[in-house]
Amino acid sequence: MLSTRLARRALGGARQGYAPLTQRSRTFATQSYDSLVAFGQKHVTKGLGRQVEGVMVKGEGSYVTFGDGKRFLDFTSGIGVTNLGHCHPKVSAAAAQQCMELVHGQCSIGFTTPYLQLIEKLIPMMPDKSLDSFFFWNSGSEAIDAAIKMARAMTGKQNIIGMQGAYHGRTYGAMALTKSKTVYTEGFHPLMPGAYSLPFPYWHHLGTPVSTSSAELSAASLNQLNLLLQQQSAPGDTAAILIEPVLGEGGYIPAPHEFLEGVRKICDENGILLIIDEVQSGFGRTGKNFNIEYSGxxxxILTCAKGLANGFPLSGIVSRKELTDKLNPGSMGGTYAGNAVSCAAAVAVADAFKSENILANVQARSTELFDALHAVKSNPTTREVILDVRGQGLMVAVEFASPTGTGEYDPFRKPGTPARLASRVAKRCQEKGMLILTTSVYEVIRFIPPLNISSEDLKKGTQIFTEAVEEVVREG
Structure with missing residues (x-):
């Protein structure tokens, strides 16, 4: 805990209680702010990485402010969490009210009203009416762990097949199926046994041209799935196949309908469960409540989190009652699982989606975003360094060329291209007042603005990005 003296100095010398956040932000002296940052650098575990060496003190809508007064347009949304913007008034009010009624009602003791209200709100939003049995936990990683446990118990089988490039989290079960970067697993082996992976239907993974049709990409991956079931994990040993319908940390690549339909068919023929991970792509991020709706x-089992409670820790694992009835009472749970305050916030999120026409805004802003990014791709200054613009809704990515790629056998290496384009462009955007993230082992920048972002703020963000790309490319 910070000493009283350090806390007062860091917060601008307040002597009696805490000043309001806005006042504290204004009264940060440069040295005091630097001292607080230095304190965090010294005492927060090195295992956490940061894009900005600073202290966030206020979020409002599409913007976040740091303690030194710098205000950023936030195209990260807490990595797809604050889908309704920072501190949405109705969501924050619902959480505050719940705090005065019941903060923690442990799920193994009894129901809480917000937990049941949230189920009532979510049932009509589900992508299939068969999804009628809910369990709420805290994080996306925990949701994946729960889905793995459920699949194994429901089928009596152990193995889980995931996708190359997938990200499912950093807890032990989820980590075994996370294949987007080795940084998440390096040094932590042995991982959970029974985890297998196959290539995602993505042109760069498969080494085919960007123009390769979705049918061809799907056929290649489905062929690999059939081989995996014949060579590595027999259907009789395979409990589930786990898929992000839009590959997240792996590069924001939507899965083709043909691939998802083919996997569903293989699962039905072999008694394998299909787990759809909508932790990042769910809750309107791609223009529908859940991305899997596009394929039908x-x-x-469906997992969700992130945008579910707009910043309050909450995740959901949804399945069919006929399947969850196979679980033994007590096999699922957790101290904070389905926290009452988080559930109350999520109820307000579901209400806001309807009353504020969020999906319509996503679709309108998505068109504007893609138009702007395609303009960058066709710009004579930058078109040679952009390989792909892709995504759905407001889950969108730009993939740049690289002089080295993933190594000498990467067929898309472009010698002479500026190095580290994605990280350099992201840094330049930050210098211009916008936070944006890179992703994957390739040179990819991802766009995750709030779903209720205005047309004006979206235009501001795309202008910053355009300028940043042009400047970095000219620098070489």
């Missing part, structure tokens, strides 16, 4: 494919 039915999940056996």
């Amino acid at each position: 494919v039915r999940p056996d």
Whole structure:
């Protein structure tokens, strides 16, 4: 805990209680702010990485402010969490009210009203009416762990097949199926046994041209799935196949309908469950409540988190009652699982989606975003360094060329291209007042603005990005 003296100095010398956040932000002296940053650098574990060496003190809508007074347009949304913007008034009010009624009602003791209200709100939003049995936990990683446990118990089988490039989290079960970067697993082996992976239908993974049709990409990956079931994990040993319908940390690549339909068919033929991970792509991020709606494919288990409670820790694992009835009471749970305050916030999120026409805004802003990014791609100054613009809704990515790629056998290496384009462009955007993230082992920048972002703020963000790309490319 910070000493009283250090806390007062860091917060601008307040002597009696805490000043309001806005006042504290204004009264930060440069040295005091630097001292607080230095304190964090010294005492926060090195295992956490940061894009900005600073202290965030206020979030409002599409903007976040740091203690030194710098205000940023936030195209990260807490990595797809604050889908309704920072501190949405109705969501924050609902959480505050719940704090005065019941903060923690442990799920193994009894129901809480917000937990049941949230189920009532979510049932009509589900991508398939068969999804009618809910368990709420805290994080996306925990949701994946719960889905793995459920699949194994429901089928009596152990193995789980995931996707190359997937990200499912950093807890032990989820980490075994996370294949987007080795940084998440390096040094932590042995991982959970029974985890297998196959290539995602993504042109760069498969080494095919960007123009390769979705049918061809799907056929290649489905062929690999059939081989995996014949060579590595027999159907009789395979409990589930786990898929992000839009590959997240792996590069924001939507899965083709043909692939999802083919996987569903293989699962049905072999008694394998299909787990759809909508932790990042769910809750309107791609223009529908859940991305899997675009394909019409039915999940056996669906996981969600991030945008579910707009910043309050909450995740959901949804399945069919006929399947969850196979679980033994007590096999699921957790001290903070389905926290009452988080559930109250999530109820307000569901209400806001309807009353504020969020999906319509996503679709309108998505068109504007893609138009702006395609303009960058066709710009004579920058077109040679952009390989792809892709995504759905407001889950969008730009992939740049690289002089080295993933190594000498990467068919898309472009010698002479400026190095580290994604990280350099992201840094330049930050210098211009916008936070944006890179992703994957390739040179990719991802766009995750709030779903209720205005047309004006979206235009401001795309202008910053355009300028940043042009400047970095000219620097070489």
